[in-house]
Amino acid sequence: MFQTITHTPQATRSIAAQLAELLEPGDVLTLSGDLGAGKTTFTQGLAEGLGVADRVNSPTFTLIREYEGRIPLYHMDVYRLGEQAAAEDLGIDEYLYGDGVSVIEWAEYIESLLPEDHLQIKIRSLAESEREITISGQGDRSARIVEELNRRCRI
Amino acid sequence: MGWVEQVRQKYRRDREAGTPSLILGIETSCDETSAAVVRDGQEVLSNVIASQIEIHQQFGGVVPEVASRRHVENVTPVVQQALDQANVGLEDLSAVAVTYGPGLVGALLVGVTAAKAIAFAKSIPLIGVHHIAGHIYANFLAGGLEPPLLALVVSGGHTELVYMPEHGQFEFLGRTRDDAAGEAYDKVARSMGLSYPGGPVIDKLAREGDPAKMVFPRAWLEEGSMDFSFSGLKSAVINTLHNAEQRGERLEPADVAAAFQASVLDVLIEKTVLAVRKTGVVNVAVAGGVAANRGLREQLQARAKQEGFSVLFPPISLCTDNAAMIAAAAYPFYRKGWFHHLDLNGYASLPLTEWQEGPFLKLHE
Numbered sequence: 464m465f466q467t468i469t470h471t472p473q474a475t476r477s478i479a480a481q482l483a484e485l486l487e488p489g490d491v492l493t494l495s496g497d498l499g500a501g502k503t504t505f506t507q508g509l510a511e512g513l514g515v516a517d518r519v520n521s522p523t524f525t526l527i528r529e530y531e532g533r534i535p536l537y538h539m540d541v542y543r544l545g546e547q548a549a550a551e552d553l554g555i556d557e558y559l560y561g562d563g564v565s566v567i568e569w570a571e572y573i574e575s576l577l578p579e580d581h582l583q584i585k586i587r588s589l590a591e592s593e594r595e596i597t598i599s600g601q602g603d604r605s606a607r608i609v610e611e612l613n614r615r616c617r618i
Numbered sequence: 619m620g621w622v623e624q625v626r627q628k629y630r631r632d633r634e635a636g637t638p639s640l641i642l643g644i645e646t647s648c649d650e651t652s653a654a655v656v657r658d659g660q661e662v663l664s665n666v667i668a669s670q671i672e673i674h675q676q677f678g679g680v681v682p683e684v685a686s687r688r689h690v691e692n693v694t695p696v697v698q699q700a701l702d703q704a705n706v707g708l709e710d711l712s713a714v715a716v717t718y719g720p721g722l723v724g725a726l727l728v729g730v731t732a733a734k735a736i737a738f739a740k741s742i743p744l745i746g747v748h749h750i751a752g753h754i755y756a757n758f759l760a761g762g763l764e765p766p767l768l769a770l771v772v773s774g775g776h777t778e779l780v781y782m783p784e785h786g787q788f789e790f791l792g793r794t795r796d797d798a799a800g801e802a803y804d805k806v807a808r809s810m811g812l813s814y815p816g817g818p819v820i821d822k823l824a825r826e827g828d829p830a831k832m833v834f835p836r837a838w839l840e841e842g843s844m845d846f847s848f849s850g851l852k853s854a855v856i857n858t859l860h861n862a863e864q865r866g867e868r869l870e871p872a873d874v875a876a877a878f879q880a881s882v883l884d885v886l887i888e889k890t891v892l893a894v895r896k897t898g899v900v901n902v903a904v905a906g907g908v909a910a911n912r913g914l915r916e917q918l919q920a921r922a923k924q925e926g927f928s929v930l931f932p933p934i935s936l937c938t939d940n941a942a943m944i945a946a947a948a949y950p951f952y953r954k955g956w957f958h959h960l961d962l963n964g965y966a967s968l969p970l971t972e973w974q975e976g977p978f979l980k981l982h983e
Contacts, residue, residue, distance in 0.1 A: 498809055499853045517967045520797070523804050524774045524815070525648070525722065526679040529966055543678025543814070554683030 465598040465612045468589070475501050475586075475594055476508030481615060482598065483512025485608045488534050488562045491578055493570035496586035501594050505586060506566050510536050513564060522568070527558065535563030542569040549573045580604045621960060624741035626981050629955060632712050639712040639952055640704075642736070643945030644697065646729030647721025647749050649680045651692035654941035655704035655711075659949025660761055663704035665942040668692045678814050686724035693732045700941070708740050713957070715948030718746035719968030720775075726964030734960055743957040743981075745948040748973035749939075750776060751788065753905035755947035756932035756940070763930060768899045770890050772914070773906030774800035774815075777846045777886075779893045780970065785950035788970045791893050792844025799882055800908050802848035806855050806878055810871055820875045821911045827872030829880035832858065836885050844889050844896075851881055879913050886914065887921050894927045902929045910937040955981040 469475045492509075496502050503521040510519045514533030522528045522540040530536040537558040541548045548555065549572065556576050558565050570577060580602025587595040600606040632639070638658045645652040654665040670688045674680045701707060716733035719726060730746070737744035754769045768791075769780040777794040797805070800817055807816020812823070834854050837847040855878050862869045890902060902922065908914060909931050922929040936943060951957070956978040 498805070499856050520775065520801065521805075522679075523801050523808075524679055525682065526677065527682050529682075529723065531966070540679075544681070545678075547677070552683075553677075553681050557683075 465609050465616070467596050467616065469594050469596060470592060472501065472504045472592070475504050475596065476511060478596055478616070479505045479508025480512035482608070482612055483509045483564075485611055486513070486534065486564045488564065489560065490604075490608075491559055491565045491581040492567070492584055493577070493581060494566055494568050494584045494586070495570075497588060500586045500588045502568055502586060505584065505596070506536075506538055509564070509566060527555075529563075535561075537561070537563050537565045539565070540568040541572045545572055549575050578602075582608060621738060621741060622979060625737075625743050625957065625979075628741055629743055629981050639949070640706055640710055641745075641945040641948055641952060642697070642700065642708075642711050642714045643747075643941035643943075643948065644693070644714070644716040644729045644733050645749075645752070645939055645941040645944045646689045646693060646725050646732075647717045647719070648725060648939060649674050649685050649688075650939045651689050651696050651729075652939060652941035652944075653693075653697040653700035654945050655700055655706055656759075656942055656945035656949070659946050659952075660759060662759060662942045663706070664700045664702075665936075665940055666696050666700045666703065667938075667940055668696050675814065680722070682722045682724055685722055686728060689725050689728035693728055697732065697736075708736060711736075711740065711742055713743040713745055713948065713952050715745040715747050715945050716962075717749045717752060717944050718958075718962055719749065719965035721749055721964070721966065723964055723966040726966075730962055730964045734962060738960060743952065744960065744962060745951050745956075746958045746962045747944045747947045748968060748970055749944075750778075750905070750970050751786075751947045751973055752943040753909075753932075754780070754782065754903060756905060756936040756943040757903035757930045758946050759936060759942060760930070760933070763901065763903065766897075766899050767901040767903055768890070768893050768897065770886065770902060770904045770918075771906045772799045772886065772904070772908035774798060774804065774817075776800075776906055777848070778970075779844050779889060781893075781897060781899065786954075786974050788974070790971065791897070792846065792889060794846040794848065795839075796847050796849035797852060799846070799848055799886065800906070802852045802882065803908070805852050806875075809856050809859055810874065812871075817908060817911065820879060821913055823872050823875035824879040824913060825876075827870060827874070827876030829873075829876040831870070831873040832877045834858075834877050834881040836881050838885070838888075842892070842896075844893055846885060846889065848882065851878070883913055883917050887918050890918065891921060891925055894925065900927045902927055904929065904931050905937075907938055910934050951978075957981065
């Protein structure tokens with residue numbers, strides 16, 4: 464497990480950008496945290512690290528957003544899809560097993576579609592601008608990414 | 619004879635004949651499939667819109683894969699209906715215009731492919747149109763508007779102040795640094811437990827509330843900045859709701875909506891006034907989905923009257939995505955003889971300022 468506390472949105476973005484450097488096409492990340500915790504901020508950092516030039520917005524109107532970068536980034540918010548997300552053919556698995564990095568908010572609704580090996584990111588709001596970021600891995604590849612992240616961020 | 623040469627001859631013939639131009643517009647960038655026929659950039663002969671809102675409402679937002687599939691089903695009948703209602707055939711068209719970005723790439727490709735097929739089969743010019751330029755040009759359909767003008771673009775994905783010195787040319791004066799105004803509306807609506815899409819619901823609720831019951835921040839940014847920021851406002855509203863809930867207090871939803879809307883409108887309006895003062899441009903056109911907001915319409919009109927500039931809103935029916943605005947935006951390019959090649963592609967992101975850069979197939983008169 465990797466855990467850190469950030470005090471500014473820039474610091475949150477920087478952690479995400481460092482994580483991005485370790486990612487490869489096909490990696491899947493779940494992202495949880497309350498509204499306003501900084502999920503979009505974290506994803507912006509990931510996008511930066513993946514070489515995405517566009518500004519990342521939250522996937523509010525469009526539930527799945529695609530960004531072109533060194534590695535494409537797929538950002539989805541499954542909250543509103545609820546239970547039907549996994550039940551209907553919405554093309555979600557095409558992203559998960561596609562050529563990019565997938566970041567999923569409210570992934571609990573598509574638990575059955577997720578690859579076994581994936582990273583879980585939790586952002587908790589401690590105070591006005593203080594955030595606790597926890598990154599844990601499920602599966603071998605994710606465990607290696609977490610280990611490497613710990614090594615890099617401790618130095 | 620190749621396609622380019624055939625198009626060149628057709629364009630020459632049409633311009634020499636001096637008959638009015640008929641442009642077929644196609645728009646499939648998000649969740650409406652639309653086709654329209656517009657005469658000389660202004661007269662809407664037809665504007666057919668097949669909305670997918672019902673299907674996406676089930677999901678609470680637009681699902682790209684579902685949108686693309688619907689566009690594929692809809693595009694041919696919608697184009698046919700637009701031609702029928704305008705009482706014209708493909709042979710009568712002067713050009714075909716299509717939204718090529720920004721938007722959902724899979725959705726854009728449906729319209730772009732349909733437009734290219736028509737342009738190729740009938741040897742007529744093809745014009746790719748920037749979606750936001752289209753929204754700005756919705757204002758030209760009412761007639762009487764000429765550049766230079768300022769455009770306030772406000773929608774779910776955009777909040778921008780644009781200077782348009784002449785047709786087809788755009789410069790950014792200011793843009794949002796985080797959330798778009800429409801996005802803030804939707805997030806706030808969501809945390810208040812209101813239905814999707816949140817903008818119209820909050821606008822309506824705000825009319826019943828008292829904006830003075832609570833005060834939310836206004837992000838003016840640096841002195842003289844024409845940029846926007848709505849992320850802090852969104853968080854402030856959410857915090858207020860949470861805090862009240864924790865204390866067991868009940869806030870009147872109408873008052874929250876009114877105070878939130880007052881904060882958004884205040885910033886939108888004053889930044890527009892600043893842009894008018896800085897540029898000396900006296901015509902302001904509002905574009906995008908939030909242009910349908912009644913509060914914005916009334917308050918910006920009132921402020922414009924005080925300041926002595928004129929402000930135009932498209933008719934409500936042309937505020938949302940439609941193909942008539944796409945055909946209208948293509949018209950100045952048609953006049954100049956600037957067209958796209960058949961390798962036109964769809965782009966998820968496409969800066970407005972890049973549209974004028976082409977690459978174009980220039981068939982000067």
